[in-house]
Amino acid sequence: MSEQDRRGNEHLDEMTCLLYVEGQLDHARAQEVSSHTEHCPGCRTLLHALERESRLLKRAMFEDEEPLPARLAVVPGRSARSLQWVWAVAFGLAATGVYALYTGYIEPWMQQLEQAGFGGTNLLGLLIFQGAFWKGWQSMLSLLEVLAMLTLGGFLIVLLRRRLRRGSALAMVLGGLCAAVMLPATASATETRRGDYVEVKQGETVKGDIFLFCHRARVDGTVDGDVFVFSQDVNVGGHVKGDVIGFSQSVRISGQVDGNIRTFANNMTITGNVAKNVLAFTQVVTVDSAGKIGGSLTIFTEILSLDGRLGRDLLIFSKDARISGRIAGGIRAKGDTLDITSTAEVDGPVHFEGNKPPDVSPQAKLKSPVEYQKMEHKPEYSRPRFYVWRVIFIAAIVLFGMVLFLLMPKFTEEAIVVAEGIGVSVGLGVLVLFAVPIAAIIACCTVVGLALGISGFLVWYASLHYSQLVVGALLGKWIIGPTREIWPLIGRMALGYFLLRVAFAVPYIGGWAKLGVIIWGLGAISLALYRRFQPAMPAPSSASAVGMQPA
Amino acid sequence: MSAPAKIEPVETIARARAGDADAWGQLYKEYAPAIFRFCRRALPTREDAEDATMEIFADLQRKLGQYDVTRSFTAWLYRVSANHCWDLLRRRKVRQGKETEDVETLPLEHPDPNQLDRLIEQRTSQEVRRALDKLGARARMALVLRYYSDMSYDEIADALGVRRAFVGVVLLRARHELRQVLGESSALAAGGTL
Known part of the structure; x- marks a missing residue:
């Protein structure tokens, strides 16, 4: 474009030229452009250049240099349907897995524990929280109901996700969890004592629950509620009207406990009286000849020595167990060895699954002979059931992942x-x-x-x-x-x-x-x-x- | 829509709408290459284009019932594809925080027609395609909608979410960007516009 042209300031702008080339100007304006280009070689050249540019663009767009990728050669309708089918199967397997898990394992286990004297229907409570840390948990729904609620909530959030901002969805989940946690509020009064050595002295009465954090603890007085003890060494020689929950190296019960005992300890000795049930995750458990448990005894231990009396069933997962006392219920034991001595009396059936046959004294008073089952060490992978469960497990985890990925x-x-x-x-x-x-x-x-x-x-x-x-x-x-x-x-x-x-x-x-x-x-x-x-x-x-x- | 000017398989479309899987397969085979090419031009990478093509056809299967049989199927197909690709680019754009310029601020200039002519003459289709890949999302999409899908200014305005009056500005700006990219590799680069 010459300087003279520029100075004349009579040229059309490029926008107008483009709109003209594209056929976007109204009739009157198009006429003006047309007449102008008849006399203006610069603008005429520009129009031609724009037209050529358009043609170049179209050519570039349509010249095909890439073939259709192989993955697009498959009609998506079919693959989409097959994918839905896969997901339906995954859902089905996961649902079956949950059902099978519940009916095959959880429900019988709960029944077994109930028969063993736990009497609870709340699995969460049975496992961890029953009357222990927080009584409010007992009013919570069963584990399956909680899971069902969470799943339902998860799907609801997925459905509403497009309408909710991610922050609000997160807030909703957290809020829901908080609400679930807060609803069954704890009611009883609690007292906390800390120190190297703490005690509830003889003659002293604690109203409500008590928490003890110390190196050594003694409870010689009376506690109206539960005792929670986090200590290296604890001795309960007094009267506890609730439960005793202990996380200790050594636990000794020489007094009276009206409730249950739950312990995670290195060793536990019972020489006193426990009115209800005992659950222990302990290396060594000893129930002295003077010891008495009114309910059942469920233990996960290395060594059990039971010389005292048990009001209901005994459930053992141990390496070595020796029974010399009296058991009013039956015994279900799993472990390496079971030794039933001459002084033992068992009023119920005895079932033992172990590596060695049980050593039963002829003088022992048993209601029926010991049912012994040799523990099988067949490789898991040689059983078809192993693969079925693997598939179910993978489907369940993938389902879990899917919900997380969508959330x-x-x-x-x-x-x-x-x-x-x-x-x-x-x-x-x-x-x-x-x-x-x-x-x-x-x-x-x-x-x-x-x-x-x-x-x-x-x-x-x-x-x-x-x-x-x-x-x-x-x-x-x-x-x-x-x-x-x-x-x-x-x-x-x-x-x-x-x-x-x-x-x-x-x-x-x-x-x-x-x-x-x-x-x-x-x-x-x-x-x-x-x-x-x-x-x-x-x-x-x-x-x-x-x-x-x-x- | 003149680009893939072909006679539309009306009967096949009707059967596909009625749920005939074979008809759907035929439609897919008929249109997938064109839609893939459209996506390939509109999106930055081949993988993007493959994913988008699959997603577009998955969408189409669901939306086929919404198609107005009195109108062009090809045009509808391109509109759906354009919306999908532009949504994808816009989401990414928001995340990457790019391309926030206002299309309305473009200075209108009169380029040197001879220089423009030379630039166009010296460039091959392949070079233009490579240059297109380097353009911003809006510029590339505008050119693809106009020169591949042959969409009207109204349709482009609808697809890109700009006022109809500024479609020309968007297209012109896109051409300038393209010329700049083309010019960068040669002595013809003369300050962006020619």
């Missing part, structure tokens, strides 16, 4: 991206794997942080599975290729997780592989979490955006 798609993407940095993830994973449970236990010991500790432990436990799913998704991504959409990502996760499970099944190295994967995934999740809660970073293009970019 937290962005976070999951970020975790998968972070997992690609193996070194950092593994380093952090080692720390988290060991530090979190330790921190949770410490939090539990402080009582104030009990709920926090238990929640932290549960989250940590769930993360052990989540970590495998994250690594599985990464593996799937490496195999099939990257994706940004959630359902293809879930598909990749399912494939990757399946392959991981196959790898875990390899003898000898499988276990180590699993540990490695857990550490790796746990580190990635932790790092993603850390980045998520870091104060606003100057956007070096967010982790997810970068990470999900194909190579």
